[in-house]
Amino acid sequence: MRFSLIIQASPLQQQAASTALRFAQALLSSGHQLHRVFFYRDGVYTALNSSCTPSDELNLPDAWQAFARAHEIDLVVCIAAGVRRGVISEEEAHRYGKHTATLAAEFDLSGLGQLIEATLVSDRIVTFGGRA
């Protein structure tokens, strides 16, 4: 079955963020496909490359990137939610007059249309961190 995930959970405040990654790993090991992971609301902080995780804690941004590289997973960050929170690509940094891009590798900034497209082509959409 083809799945897409919507992650709204903050990577540091909600367990749902790490549950989402383990769910994604479980999907692939069960033979399902993962079409896209869409980061929305505070979930976009997962793609912030300037965050520093203590070495004895799970580094969720690194873990998502390793997962995406290993399985060629499409990780999309909502551009409107990202820009508001300072998660910006080179192009957006230039557009808004900021010095540095902060979007981690393996993540793409794109619009909510990517969420809708994922809804249209996936058999299942699973949301992590809704209702907050």
Place this chain on the structure above:
Amino acid sequence: MAKSCLLISSAAPYGSSAARDLLDIALTASVFELPVALLLIGDGVLQLKSQQQPQTIAQKNLNAIQASLPLYDLERIYVEAEAMSFYDLQLEDLCLTAQPLQSEEIQALIAEFESVITL
């Protein structure tokens, strides 16, 4: 059968960004011609209350965006009947035409959609 999507929110209008973020999804879905319906449960029914004055807390008025939903062909709007009575709200207190649903009707509504997104 064409795909369809139900958006569910239980968030009060200005306590978090959920109501606004939900409307962004609703409007985008409509641009992509994905039929969507809106279900507001619990505190979420307050999102539709008319005559909001959020400028006093430096927020944008959600009613202005909600008013455009019918123009985007988003006309299926449902509210949880129990939450409406909890807040002593009548349908006339809402800024859009909405259909009240009992909890068993909510179950049937959710079952009708291929995908459900909760905010």
